Each structure stands twice: as structure tokens, then as C-alpha cells.
Amino acid sequence: EADIYQTPRYLVIGTGKKITLECSQTMGHDKMYWYQQDPGMELHLIHYSYGVNSTEKGDLSSESTVSRIRTEHFPLTLESARPSHTSQYLCASRGDGANVLTFGAGSRLTVL
């Protein structure tokens, strides 16, 4: 039973479109993360947040942006999608003092 939800699971869009990937968690976790994963490759951290109104860029440079207006919600936005943005995007969260990240099911984005 997932406590962290990502929508859409799959998205195919054209170049230049604006898209928002939604991520919500019901565990009250302060820390949330976005990872990008190309097929068959490792995960790379692109954004993270320590709490409301806190966002930081991760190790991998990304043209996407994030916001954290509510604890449970951490959406990722691409203002103008390009084929190079085709990837899987995984959202995760972690409670204070916890070691383990809980991941959502992922959003697979294809930009034509």
C-alpha cells in the first residue's frame, strides 16, 4: 500500500508543452526528493526539500522547478518540455530521524 503517490504514471507529450508531475505523501514527512532515472541507469537527485517553502537543487542539473507550499505536496514542473527530458521521475520522502526513503511508483515521461 503506497503512502506516496505520483501522477501521472505515464505521460507522452509534444515538445514545448508545460507539464507538472504531482507527488503527494500522507506520512507527514518533512523531507521530500525528486530523482531522475534514464532507462536502465542509476537514479540522480535533481531536487529536494527539507520542509515547507524550502527547496534545493540536487546533484544533477535540471531545467525543472519544484515548489513546496504544503508538507504533503511536492510538484515538479517543466515549463517547456524537450525530448532530452524523456526519463522516469521518482519522488521520495523521509521522516525526521528515519534512514529509509520511501519512493512513489514513478512518472514515466516521453517527450516527442
Place this chain on the structure above:
Amino acid sequence: AQKITQTQPGMFVQEKEAVTLDCTYDTSDQSYGLFWYKQPSSGEMIFLIYQGSYDEQNATEGRYSLNFQKARKSANLVISASQLGDSAMYFCAMRPSVTGGGNKLTFGTGTQLKVEL
């Protein structure tokens, strides 16, 4: 900076056999945590097992055990009695600080495990 190395891009194992997936890491931190995640073809990341750098005992969770050799900087995953449902990609990961501080989980490139009849 931390680095995780998984040298086995793919592994095959027969059902009911045990298999070891290799993971070595590099860090200058004294305190860190090591993780293994499973990623089926559906894409979600499933947490399997965790080992803190100061834990003296190797971690075990059901059929999963972590062979932690701190001096060699290795954290191999052992899956006993493999099942067909174990077929998936397996990622080793590390995060600095055992106590919960330190934000970034660094992943290896993964090992694709295929369990055969």
C-alpha cells in the same frame, strides 16, 4: 563525495539458489548508511535492507542479508532461496550520517538479476 560501484550489470541465478550482488563504496565520512533497493520492471523502488556504518552485526531481513565488510568498503547483498519474483534491478545506495542528517542518497548503476527455473 560518495561513490557507489556495482560491477555486475547482469546476473543469472537458478530458482532456490542463493545469489550475491556486489557493491563497493567510497566515502571519507566516518558515519554513513548503506541501502539496497529493488526495482521491478514496473518502476517503483522497493526498500530491502539497511546497514549503518557503526552496526557491528550484518543486517538481515528475511531472505535478504547484507555482507558488510567495512575495511574493504563493501556491502554485498545476499539473497537466499531465490524466487522468480526476485527478478528485478537491484540498486546499492549510500547516504552520509547514520543518525538521519545528510540529505543525499547516492545510487550505484544497478545489477539486473534474472531468476531462472
